[in-house]
Amino acid sequence: MNDIKLAVLGGEGVGKSALIVRFLTRRFIGEYASSSECIYRKHLSIDGRQLNLELYDPCSQACEGKSTLTDQIHWADGFVVVYDISDRSSFIKAKAIVHLIRELNLGVAKRDADTLVFLVGNKQDLCHVREVRREEGQRLAAESQTQFYELSAAEHYQEVVLMFSKMVHNASLGGKAKERRRRPSGSKSMAKLINNVFGKRRKSV
Numbered sequence: 001m002n003d004i005k006l007a008v009l010g011g012e013g014v015g016k017s018a019l020i021v022r023f024l025t026r027r028f029i030g031e032y033a034s035s036s037e038c039i040y041r042k043h044l045s046i047d048g049r050q051l052n053l054e055l056y057d058p059c060s061q062a063c064e065g066k067s068t069l070t071d072q073i074h075w076a077d078g079f080v081v082v083y084d085i086s087d088r089s090s091f092i093k094a095k096a097i098v099h100l101i102r103e104l105n106l107g108v109a110k111r112d113a114d115t116l117v118f119l120v121g122n123k124q125d126l127c128h129v130r131e132v133r134r135e136e137g138q139r140l141a142a143e144s145q146t147q148f149y150e151l152s153a154a155e156h157y158q159e160v161v162l163m164f165s166k167m168v169h170n171a172s173l174g175g176k177a178k179e180r181r182r183r184p185s186g187s188k189s190m191a192k193l194i195n196n197v198f199g200k201r202r203k204s205v
């Protein structure tokens, strides 16, 4: 059975947990407890093949045993790099992450590299307070040879599922043999996931 390891990376509060939870549970939940990094696991069947999906959700705050961005990049087969279209600083952070992935994955076949990094502008529902134009996202994606999505974890369930499904599909074909230098710690079952989504800061939606 294939193991697919995806890392959802980006600045603080861009909606990484919201996107993962939306994909895995169909639900959008406004508050998330994310004082620790974790890996969500799901069993999938794609094109008749059985896959074990692991989705890594980093902790933006300082927390015990926290893995570094470099560790996370070495661990993963595919990357969803997220920014918040209403927060320019998160776009700058996403740009730096995409460049670091490129640097660290220089040895990866170009065909794989092109399909295994997605740049995602989240919170499209906040376009009335937009700070990053869609064209800027498209340009960064073109320059760094990543695929670009602009969507809303809050309002676009289908788009979120399509985006993750495409990444899982690409990663399942990628077949990268990658040294797992350090595995981020912590893992949550789906039941725990549901129980872990309360008690964090609130941001208006």
Ligand SMILES: Nc1nc2c(ncn2[C@@H]2O[C@H](COP(=O)(O)OP(=O)(O)OP(=O)(O)O)[C@@H](O)[C@H]2O)c(=O)[nH]1
Binding pocket: 010, 011, 012, 013, 014, 015, 016, 017, 018, 019, 029, 030, 031, 032, 034, 058, 059, 060, 061, 122, 123, 124, 125, 126, 151, 152, 153, 154, 155, 201, 202, 203, 204, 205
């Ligand atoms: N309006 C709107 N708010 C969103 C969307 N996605 C997430 N949020 C909100 O943004 C805030 C941060 O979401 P999280 O999913 O915790 O973001 P995160 O990137 O996991 O945060 P950290 O783990 O702290 O880095 C929460 O208040 C969410 O409700 C979206 O698509 N639209």
